[in-house]
Amino acid sequence: MHIDPKKTSLLLLLLTAFPCSRTLFFLFNDPEGPNLLIVTVLALLLYGASLIAWRFIPATASKKLLFGIGTQLLIVTVLYTIG
Numbered sequence: 001m002h003i004d005p006k007k008t009s010l011l012l013l014l015l016t017a018f019p020c021s022r023t024l025f026f027l028f029n030d031p032e033g034p035n036l037l038i039v040t041v042l043a044l045l046l047y048g049a050s051l052i053a054w055r056f057i058p059a060t061a062s063k064k065l066l067f068g069i070g071t072q073l074l075i076v077t078v079l080y081t082i083g
Contacts, residue, residue: 009064016072021039
């Protein structure tokens with residue numbers, strides 16, 4: 001069975017977007033906790049931003065993946081700093 005590195009990278013970007021989004025809303029210290037819809041929307045926005053970054057960087061698959069995850073972490077860090 002052949003595993004396509006492109007599909008694997010995109011799946012990993014999607015799977016890392018959800019913990020990043022959940023962590024951001026967990027750190028805001030909201031007494032009600034993070035809303036599932038808001039966490040999902042932010043995760044999709046993070047995935048979209050990292051997908052754009054992943055798509056347009058000319059590098060190998062592993063470097064693209066690390067750049068995409070770094071993009072997600074950078075966005076979450078900036079949003080936490082602003083908020």
